[in-house]
Amino acid sequence: MNRKSIFGLAAAALMATTGAFAEYPEKNIHGIIQWGAGGSTDTVTRTVSKLAEKHLGKEIVLVNRPGGTGVIATTYVNSRPADGYTLLFGAENPQLYGVMGLSDLSYSDFYPVNVLARNVPVILTHKDAPWDTMSELLEYVQANPNEVKMGSTGPGGLSFVVDNMIQGVTDFDVKSIPFDGTGPGVTALLGGHVDFMPVGLSAARENIRAGRAKALAVLSTEQIEGFENTQLITDVLPEFKQYLPWGPFYGVFVKKDAPDDVKQKLSEAFSKAVKEPEFQNFLSNFGAIEVNLSGEEATQWLNRWQSVTTWLLQDGGAAKVSPEELGIPRP
Amino acid sequence: MAESMFGYFTMAWLDPSLLALTALGTLAGIYVGAIPGLSVTMAVSILISFTFSWDVNDALALMVGVYIGGVYGGSRSAILLNIPGAPSAIATSFDGFPLAKQGLAGQAIGITTVVSVIGGFVGIAVLAMAAPVVSDVALMFAPRDYLLLALLGLLLVSSLSGESLAKGIFCAALGACIGMVGMDPMTAEGRFTFDTVMLLGGIPYVVAMIGFFGVSEALYQLHHIGLKPIKQDVSKIIPSWDVVKKYIPLSIRTSAIGVFIGALPGTGGDIASLMAYDHAKRSVKNPSKPFGKGAYEGLVAPESANNAAVGGAYIPMLTLGMPGDAVTAVFIGALYIHGLNPGPMLMLETPHLFWFTVGNLVLANIFLLIFGLTGIKVFAKMVEMPKGLLLPLIIILSVVGAYAINNNIADIFWLLGFGVFGYFLKMAGFQVGPIILGVILGPLMDTSYRRAMISVGDSPMGLMGELVTNPVSIILSLCVILLIVSQTPLWKSIKARRAAGKSA
Structure with missing residues (x-):
């Protein structure tokens, strides 16, 4: 046997193997992150994808494509082939693109590989603020309308939605000052340039522990570990229950038309990754709560989130396009 | 306690693998920083994935x-090619590139390296000794104070305009418009987007920077394509102690500017270095050459400031868990991933992390001095390449850099568009520096003004009232007023008369 035929044989054998066992993923996967480096979506993504790689057997090459509250990244992933080699790592924002008039896309155009985790919002105020509970803040705001300054992350962001939720159940007239993100907003809060700010637990916890900030209320129906002495929003405003559980979330998505075996493989890998002790530790450090839903269950979860939030914005007059026009049912 | 602090401070110095990693990082950073568009933020966030399973200290x-290498590295391409490798090296190109044109690129890099390290040490010293105090002062900055700071920055336009102030103001306004493109951060409305998704994310200002500096310069040099490249004098690259001594006072003054601007969560090394350049231009009476024509003072100021800003940026990060700039934001993410809790308790509960970082920063600056002063000859020789090779190389680097920022093909069109436009502007005697100033400061001024106005219930009188009652605002307002007054003809004539009186 000469050299050429050995090579030929080897090549044939190689082709046969790949042909018979061509199993996803054959090559590295691209992961597109909706937000910039160092943000919470970025941090969650970089942690979970590293763990999912082990179960996929290939690398996930991550790229940040921030801009337009994630519209740029979402549009990009949607424009890629549905072969499962481009994943979208995002937060809750696409569920509001329709009513905010930003894009026709939402997570209903994607298959939820895994809704990884969610964050519980708290109402945060700085240490020198005159209020110690949500009841006191409410009383003050109602006695002095349009005086108290609320830090916000802009339209459609967490603070904005929570403000609308409170307005949906009671009189609540505050000056809303938008910042470029949670970090700058909380910095302004610590300096006393705004009076309070609804933020995710992750952003609040360390500042509370250090005594630089106080939590006035937890937006949850049940007590959160470490916040046993903080008022539940439903204790102050029982009607708030209709919105809960609600909070920002982080997830992994792939195009809806991706092959079934790809969806299954991805779902399994990420579900295992969420269960890894490293990710669990990260979540508790970060102050987020595990969701770990995929497929049909995740779709239902996402639809409920979208329906609650979009109708809230519609009723509060903040929606630019009615959810009814978009076919989103009222909760 | 003190002993253990010292132990953590020197930890990276004594452990061979930590020592090697710091050295490797610094060296790699210099090259990442030198390539326009490859940002330190990007490099550090890639390293997060790369070092995921490592020990936190190694990572x-x-x-x-x-980080240290990258901030410095931006000066290399600014001096050699007139393309700032990073936004914080913009001011470096004003006098650095003229020096390269005179065959003094080696000397420019040498002096830049030394003052960068001085700036770095000033930043670290403030971080180590006064971090809690500085971060408390930084927290006092309200939106109205950021507005004043942006105003103060925009007044630099007179320093950057060259011969015609009117042309400079035009360029700054143009830059501000470029900076406004995209989704309004306050209302999520598109501005100048013509309903296209591509424009919703805005125009990254690094693209504008590379286009207006790099591409337009390459086009401009086509006029001189036949000229032989200038021979670079690489005999006396390492500056003598006498030379260094002369610049130390300026370096320390501008480092102080850098460390404070860096510590403010809303501003970073880019604004710091521009302000430092302006300070040098106003305070140095007899520069080595006129500013803009290759004054060493024009290198010393921005390069001291942007390296000092690194220490500054660490201050809010380590004391409050708030990022001082984009890179420290990524560091915060890394700390979470490695199981730490970045926040105000970090310094109290894990003081070793603080002292480890301080020690590491010192070490990285020492490596910077070593790596920065070696290999300059090779770099400087790059400018001696025939123009026919160098100019296409600049264009390729620029395109790759622009694409790498957001992996967005539209950015390449912007880059080329800005390049061609910048070329015609240069031909017509406009300076491109003020454009970038506008791109950086326009949006800061816009959002700060609106935040400040909402805070006072949209009442201009309310805003004026706050400006004269708050200590930080009073100081900043006075600075703005003084800067404006000092540029009026009346003031100049008074000054001239006084000077005449003295000599008489």
């Missing part, structure tokens, strides 16, 4: 090195 050592 931090490598990332700190890249």
Whole structure:
């Protein structure tokens, strides 16, 4: 046997193997992150994808494509082939693109590989603020309308939605000052340039522990570990229950038309990754709560989130396009 | 306690693998920084994935090195090619590139390296000794104070305009418009987007920077394509102690500017270095050459400031868990991933992390001095390349850099468009520096003004009232007023008369 035929044989054998066992993923996967480096979506993504790689057997090459509250990244992933080699790592924002008039896309155009985790919002105020509970803040705001300054992350962001939720159940007239993100907003809060700010637990916890900030209320129906002495929003405003559980979330998505075996493989890998002790530790450090839903269950979860939030914005007059026009049912 | 602090401070110095990682990071950072568009933020966030399973100290050592090296590296391409490798090196190109044109690129890099390290040490010293105090002062900055700071920055336009102030103001306004493109951060409305998704994310200002500096310069040099490249004098690259001594006072003054602007969560090394350049231009009476024509003072100021800003940026990060700039934001993410809790308790509960970082920063600066002063000859020789090779190389680097920022093909069109436009502007005697100033400061002024106005219930009188009652605002307002008054003809004539009186 000469050299050429050995090579030929080897090549044939190689082709046969790949042909018979061509199993996803054959090559590295691209992961597109909706937000910039160092943000919470970025941090969650970089942690979970590293763990999912082990179960996929290939690398996930991550790229940040921030801009337009994630519209740029979402549009990009949607424009890629549905072969499962481009994943979208995002937060809750696409569920509001329709009513905010930003894009026709939402997570209903994607298959939820895994809704990884969610964050519980708290109402945060700085240490020198005159209020110690949500009841006191409410009383003050109602006695002095349009005086108290609320830090916000802009339209459609967490603070904005929570403000609308409170307005949906009671009189609540505050000056809303938008910042470029949670970090700058909380910095302004610590300096006393705004009076309070609804933020995710992750952003609040360390500042509370250090005594630089106080939590006035937890937006949850049940007590959160470490916040046993903080008022539940439903204790102050029982009607708030209709919105809960609600909070920002982080997830992994792939195009809806991706092959079934790809969806299954991805779902399994990420579900295992969420269960890894490293990710669990990260979540508790970060102050987020595990969701770990995929497929049909995740779709239902996402639809409920979208329906609650979009109708809230519609009723509060903040929606630019009615959810009814978009076919989103009222909760 | 003191003993253990010292132990952590020297940890990276004594452990061979940490030492090697810091060295490697610093060296890699210099090259990442020198390539326009490859940002330190990007490099550090890639390193997060790369160092995921490492020990936290190893990961931090490598990332700190890249950060220090990268901030410095931006000056290389600014001096050699007139393309700032990073926004914080914009001001470096004003006098650095003229020096390269005179065959003094080696000397420019040498002096830049030394003052960068001085700036770095000033930043670290403030971080180590006064971090809690500085971060408390930084927290006092309200939106109205950021507005004043942006105003103060925009007044630099007179320093950057060259011969015609009117042309400079035009360029700054143009830059501000470029900076406004995209989704309004306050209302999520598109501005100048013509309903296209591509424009919703805005125009990254690094693209504008590379286009207006790099591409337009390459086009401009086509006029001189036949000229032989200038021979670079690489005999006396390492500056003598006498030379260094002369610049130390300026370096320390501008480092102080850098460290404070860096510590403010809303501003970073880019604004710091521009302000430092302006300070040098106003305060140095007899520069080595006129500013803009290759004054060493024009290198010393921005390069001291942007490296000092690194220490500054660490201050809010380590004391409050708030990022001082984009790179420290990534560091915060890395700390979470490695199981730490970045926040105000970090310094109290894990003081070793603080002292480890300080020690590591010092070490990285020492490596910077070593790596920065070696290999300059090779770099400087790059400018001696025939124009026919160098200019296409600049264009390729620029395109790759622009694409790498957001992996967005539209950015390449912007880059080329800005390049061609910048070329015609240069031909017509406009300076491109003020454009970038506008791109950086326009949006800061816009959002700060609106935040400040909402805070006072949209009442201009309310805003004026706050400006004269708050200590930080009073100081900043006075600075703005003084700067404006000092540029009026009346003031200049008074000054001239006084000077005449003295000599008489």
